Amino acid sequence: MASPRTVLESRRVSRRHFLGAAAGGAAGLGGILAAGRAPAVAQTRELTFLTVASFVPETDKELKRQFEEWGARNKVKVRLDIIAHLQLVTKKAAEVQARSGHDLTALGPGLGDADLYFDYLADLNDVAGDVAPKNGGWLNPNDYLIRGKWKLLPWWMPPFPMAVRTDLLEEIGEKNPDTWEDWLRVGKKGKAIGHPFGTALGHSADANVTLLSILWSYGGSYVAKDGRTITINSKETRQAMEFVKRLYTEAMDPEVLAWDDASNNRCLNAGKCIAIHNPISAYESAKKDKVIAPGTQREIADVIDHVNTPRGPVDRKATTGFWCVGIWNFSKNQDLAKDFLRYHFQPDNLSRWVDAGHGFNMPFLTNLTKHPVYKSDKQYRYIPEVAKVSVPPSWPGPTTAASQQVWDLYIIPDMFAQHATGKMTADQAIAWAEKEMQEIYAGRKRRP
Amino acid sequence: MSSPARWPRRIRPLFTLYLPVTPFVFFALFPLYFMFVTSLKKNAELYDVNAAPFVIRHGVTFGHYELLSKDTLFWSWFVNSLLVSVAATVISVVLGILAAYSLARLRFLGANSFGVAIFITYLVPPSLLFLPLSTVVNRLGLSDSLWALVVTYPTFLVPFCTWLLMGYFRTVPKEIEECAMLDGCNRFQTLVRILLPVAVPGVICAALFAFTLSWNEFLYSLVFVSPAELKTMTVGVFSELIRGDIYYWGELMAGACLGSLPIVIAYVFFLDYYVSGLTAGAVK
Numbered sequence: 158m159a160s161p162r163t164v165l166e167s168r169r170v171s172r173r174h175f176l177g178a179a180a181g182g183a184a185g186l187g188g189i190l191a192a193g194r195a196p197a198v199a200q201t202r203e204l205t206f207l208t209v210a211s212f213v214p215e216t217d218k219e220l221k222r223q224f225e226e227w228g229a230r231n232k233v234k235v236r237l238d239i240i241a242h243l244q245l246v247t248k249k250a251a252e253v254q255a256r257s258g259h260d261l262t263a264l265g266p267g268l269g270d271a272d273l274y275f276d277y278l279a280d281l282n283d284v285a286g287d288v289a290p291k292n293g294g295w296l297n298p299n300d301y302l303i304r305g306k307w308k309l310l311p312w313w314m315p316p317f318p319m320a321v322r323t324d325l326l327e328e329i330g331e332k333n334p335d336t337w338e339d340w341l342r343v344g345k346k347g348k349a350i351g352h353p354f355g356t357a358l359g360h361s362a363d364a365n366v367t368l369l370s371i372l373w374s375y376g377g378s379y380v381a382k383d384g385r386t387i388t389i390n391s392k393e394t395r396q397a398m399e400f401v402k403r404l405y406t407e408a409m410d411p412e413v414l415a416w417d418d419a420s421n422n423r424c425l426n427a428g429k430c431i432a433i434h435n436p437i438s439a440y441e442s443a444k445k446d447k448v449i450a451p452g453t454q455r456e457i458a459d460v461i462d463h464v465n466t467p468r469g470p471v472d473r474k475a476t477t478g479f480w481c482v483g484i485w486n487f488s489k490n491q492d493l494a495k496d497f498l499r500y501h502f503q504p505d506n507l508s509r510w511v512d513a514g515h516g517f518n519m520p521f522l523t524n525l526t527k528h529p530v531y532k533s534d535k536q537y538r539y540i541p542e543v544a545k546v547s548v549p550p551s552w553p554g555p556t557t558a559a560s561q562q563v564w565d566l567y568i569i570p571d572m573f574a575q576h577a578t579g580k581m582t583a584d585q586a587i588a589w590a591e592k593e594m595q596e597i598y599a600g601r602k603r604r605p
Numbered sequence: 606m607s608s609p610a611r612w613p614r615r616i617r618p619l620f621t622l623y624l625p626v627t628p629f630v631f632f633a634l635f636p637l638y639f640m641f642v643t644s645l646k647k648n649a650e651l652y653d654v655n656a657a658p659f660v661i662r663h664g665v666t667f668g669h670y671e672l673l674s675k676d677t678l679f680w681s682w683f684v685n686s687l688l689v690s691v692a693a694t695v696i697s698v699v700l701g702i703l704a705a706y707s708l709a710r711l712r713f714l715g716a717n718s719f720g721v722a723i724f725i726t727y728l729v730p731p732s733l734l735f736l737p738l739s740t741v742v743n744r745l746g747l748s749d750s751l752w753a754l755v756v757t758y759p760t761f762l763v764p765f766c767t768w769l770l771m772g773y774f775r776t777v778p779k780e781i782e783e784c785a786m787l788d789g790c791n792r793f794q795t796l797v798r799i800l801l802p803v804a805v806p807g808v809i810c811a812a813l814f815a816f817t818l819s820w821n822e823f824l825y826s827l828v829f830v831s832p833a834e835l836k837t838m839t840v841g842v843f844s845e846l847i848r849g850d851i852y853y854w855g856e857l858m859a860g861a862c863l864g865s866l867p868i869v870i871a872y873v874f875f876l877d878y879y880v881s882g883l884t885a886g887a888v889k
Contacts, residue, residue: 419850428652428654
């Protein structure tokens with residue numbers, strides 16, 4: 158047993174030791190306070206991910222499961238925050254302003270965020286390169302490069318087939334409509350029996366999608382491949398506008414001018430519209446809610462079919478919301494975030510995620526367009542076909558902040574609507590749109 | 606049996622009061638009624654374009670309330686809204702009382718300018734302020750916590766409360782405070798013991814408005830708080846029940862109905878205070 162004296166002596170601290178320890182402690186505490194974070198050994202690593210509420214809720218559950226699984230394997234605390242897609246613009250702006258927020262973030266709709274937030278997004282060249290070979294390659298990789306770099310990974314798109322009421326089609330004696338002219342004819346006959354065609358002509362993403370699809374199908378476009386020359390003033394645009402005017406006056410109700418993204422779903426599921434140009438969300442909700450077709454005992458979901466996006470005189474083209482994922486370069490966990498992206502984009506995980514979404518969320522990867530889910534229900538059979546002809550909204554021009562602004566300000570829907578409603582002649586509406594686009598592109602021109 | 610001569614006197618309020626008020630009551634209550642009716646309709650009826658929108662024809666369902674309670678964090682959002690609104694209201698009213706008293710009663714250089722400055726601050730819209738405030742919240746380390754809202758809501762509530770109370774305090778005669786001071790009260794005692802009891806309707810009015818503004822606030826809550834369990838009701842309902850082009854109308858309306866209750870209750874309880882003129886009795 159040690160003597161009391163020995164114990165006391167062992168506890169005695171010399172002045173030199175005390176000063177040294179005190180100085181070290183103060184320096185350490187000062188460092189922690191200055192850095193505003195705990196030392197590495199004491200930190201719990203946390204990865205945060207901001208995304209938008211998926212149109213099919215099971216998708217979010219599967220993403221959360223994968224995120225938590227990855228977190229458990231890597232001993233990283235994870236947090237998935239889900240907001241409505243309409244809220245994303247505000248949230249992104251605030252996070253960039255504060256240079257703080259989530260590590261991973263959903264971007265979109267559209268690839269324009271990558272140009273708009275180019276200086277705040279981490280380069281993902283390495284992740285894009287790792288992910289592609291395992292999934293059969295990106296569908297159209299050149300479309301996704303912003304200023305020659307992978308600033309985001311294109312994540313998923315909801316392709317836009319044509320959703321149609323088969324019972325009504327039979328009633329009006331139509332079979333296999335395929336071109337926009339076919340759909341005009343179907344719409345006219347449908348409207349005559351109280352079931353008009355439905356596509357938004359107001360300020361909504363659906364209006365942008367459908368009217369751009371028509372513009373391209375008639376051979377028009379609004380910006381050239383150089384990303385500078387505005388090409389909206391063309392005879393092809395005039396033809397497309399004349400077609401939309403006929404579609405509006407002969408086959409649709411005026412209410413389409415006030416439609417939001419939910420309106421066409423409601424029109425189809427209410428049993429009113431004969432057809433709408435829309436992703437499969439209307440069908441999915443009709444199936445879930447077991448909505449009955451008015452005047453019948455049949456469920457609406459049983460009499461809906463989805464066929465290819467229409468062809469025009471020149472081409473069959475469509476677009477959609479390009480939802481992407483990126484990593485803020487002010488994130489302190491960029492390596493972890495990249496690691497999770499590699500994990501999520503593994504073929505098995507992506508496959509499970511597509512399955513959970515019933516095929517609604519199609520990745521931009523070749524192998525995933527052949528996913529078994531698209532054969533699991535005949536309603537999904539055309540989705541891969543539509544995906545193949547889906548291009549970014551700025552096509553054939555590159556995606557830029559200016560093209561995103563053209564989308565966000567609904568220049569295309571306004572141009573079509575002003576002519577369709579007779580407020581402007583085709584020339585006046587085109588001249589208006591051309592001026593707006595030129596100003597947007599001039600204002601967004603990058604200074605060297 | 607009352608004589609026919611008395612009828613005009615009895616009928617008069619019908620024409621001078623009830624009938625003129627009816628359109629306003631209808632206008633004010635219609636949104637609540639529509640919310641309530643929609644929240645009880647089955648989805649099939651909600652989709653039916655031929656259904657009468659103002660009545661329930663195909664049976665009542667409580668399924669929307671059930672989904673809201675079971676499948677979302679609605680009640681957590683409700684509690685969050687309540688905590689934040691109460692805390693922000695208390696802080697703002699206390700600060701507003703102190704600021705309003707100073708500006709209404711004390712004579713110091715620039716008092717009027719301060720009053721105008723506060724009014725102008727109140728006019729700056731939150732949609733401009735949220736970007737710089739997000740930097741402030743981040744620097745304070747309050748992101749993704751309810752404290753972010755407790756701290757930022759007073760930025761628009763304090764100017765409002767101050768401005769409202771300043772006007773109210775000026776209607777209270779100075780003489781009653783001067784009497785108290787002659788009897789030995791200091792400034793603070795005068796404020797607490799004399800002015801505030803007299804100004805209860807004004808304070809309640811400020812508190813009610815502050816609570817309502819906090820309860821309905823959307824933008825700051827969206828920007829400063831991300832975790833699902835910390836969202837306030839306004840943001841939570843929007844985030845969870847609008848999924849792209851699918852709107853869960855029944856659940857949205859159920860959320861709106863339940864969300865209206867605290868405001869309705871608060872106004873029902875305090876309406877008398879709110880409208881009564883206690884100042885008249887105070888100066889007797």
